[in-house]
Amino acid sequence: MSFRGASAEAFASLTTDLDGTVSGAPETAARVGGDLFSVSGVLRTEAGLRRVLTDVSVAPEAKAGLVRDIFGDKAVDSVVTLVASAVAKRWTVGRDLADALERLGVLATVKSAGSDTGRLSDELFEIGQLVKNTPELRDAFSDPARSQEDKRALVHTLFDNKALPASVALVEQALAGTYRTVGVALAEYQQAAAEVHGQSVAEVRVATALSEADRQRLTDVLSRQYGRAVHLNVVVDPGVIGGLRVEIGDDVIDGTVSNRLSEAGRKLAG
Structure with a gap:
């Protein structure tokens, strides 16, 4: 889920607001996440409401009042305030408002794990x-x-x-x-x-499970190479035969035996 133009700016600002709302309070973060999911769900199903709340011709104060009327008794005050702030911003397309609130709910729920x-x-x-x-x-x-x-x-x-x-x-x-x-x-x-903890995710395919020591060594190597912490997702796939295949972002490092055999086969065929 990515945003462009005005929506990207609005989401960045709201993310900062969210950090202040849920910082250091896992229970609060869990409630905020759940309420944001509920609000985003309403905005997805109620197209008319979504249009009004993203209409730049409607005064921000009027939109904030509508948010408080609809969600004031259904969500915690911090979420109502956050949504009121969201509807006062410009959005590239109307659906971005609901998407942004869901994304904020995900971030709040992640933070609730402490x-x-x-x-x-x-x-x-x-x-x-x-x-x-x-x-x-x-x-x-x-x-x-x-x-x-x-x-x-x-x-x-x-x-x-x-x-x-x-x-x-x-x-x-x-x-x-x-x-x-x-x-x-x-x-x-x-x-x-x-991303909340400044990490990248790497999917690693291997023929047999990695030992804890091997996982740590690979994590350290990738972290040094990419200049940030890396979280490993290890998939055991006997089809790789041996070696490993790493996908991190758009990068693919394929050192599997199956890949080397395929390359050798292509060279022979050529």
């Missing part, structure tokens, strides 16, 4: 892999015939008391349909978790 952000990143990745590799679960989450309440109940049945509350909240939000699939949403949320 010092467990590394665990949060791992859980989001592992749950994403579980959804990807379990057709029944993937179908259950994407089935339009199942209600959102039923899907959320399934999330809680599967992950309550097994994953962090922040992880459960983000998996539940992934069902909102903002992204193409639940898996794509979880990958975006993990990126957000990494």
